[in-house]
Amino acid sequence: MLKIITGNKGFDLDEFLKKPLFAHLSTLSKDGPRESPVWFYWEDEHIYIIGTPSSDSFPGRIEENPACAIGIVELDPATGKVLHAGFRGRAAVIPFDKGIATRLLGRYLGPDEERWDPRFQGLGDSNILIKFTPETVVVRDQSFRPSI
Template identity: 85%
Template sequence: MKIIYGNKSFKLDEFLVKPLFAHLSTLSKEGPRESPVWFYWENEHIYIIGTPSSDTFPRRIEENPACAIGIVDLDHTTGKVLHAGFRGEATVEPFDKKIATKLLERYLGPDEEKWDPRFQGLGDSNVLIKFVPETVVVRDQSFVPSM
């Protein structure tokens, strides 16, 4: 993975442990598509949970694995804008409960019984998207707020 740092930058691994939204961009026959997703970063891969019965991005990745992921940490009150933009390829993998649990705990906490019922007991009707980045652009685009 090639990391391209902007003039101002930040530590990528520290950024990727935060429970931020990622935006997965994929290609379809009708043109590009974007899906907001939760993610988990491990061993220089991004993992995303997919549900083929309701999510269309697993099918799009099977048809064309080239995709991009953008992640932004924004606080408009302080002017903080940290952005990591990934380019690479993804694959649809069998569901892995261990990775999925790590991903969901970041956003929902450690006690699965307290999670929203939609996220409890995920299993083989789900898949994991494994994104392998070729490049990542890391930029601190913070500004001085006017408020």
């Protein structure tokens, strides 16, 4: 069961995770921690990330050590809005699932796959999914009074 930790000001986590924001996946390697900016999809209290083992190194690191963290921030300097969700948990490399991948990419690229950048069309078995299972998430509204 996911444990949600809030500070003085929280926000609706599910609504926040519907937005096409960048997540930062932090993994461990023999040479220390590594960080990868990724697109993500939230479903049934799991975060899914598409990986390509031939060009992405994070799937191999997760197979070696599944403990990882994910940070997601929404920032609008004009309004002072700063929302942060910091997840800690474990991830697994799982076989590619076209349905999850299409839902993930559709959040960022729109519903019409034919209009997507060709790099994202027709993904298949040369790709994998990362299924991240959070144990805890820190949810904080750290907004401030804008000065610009």
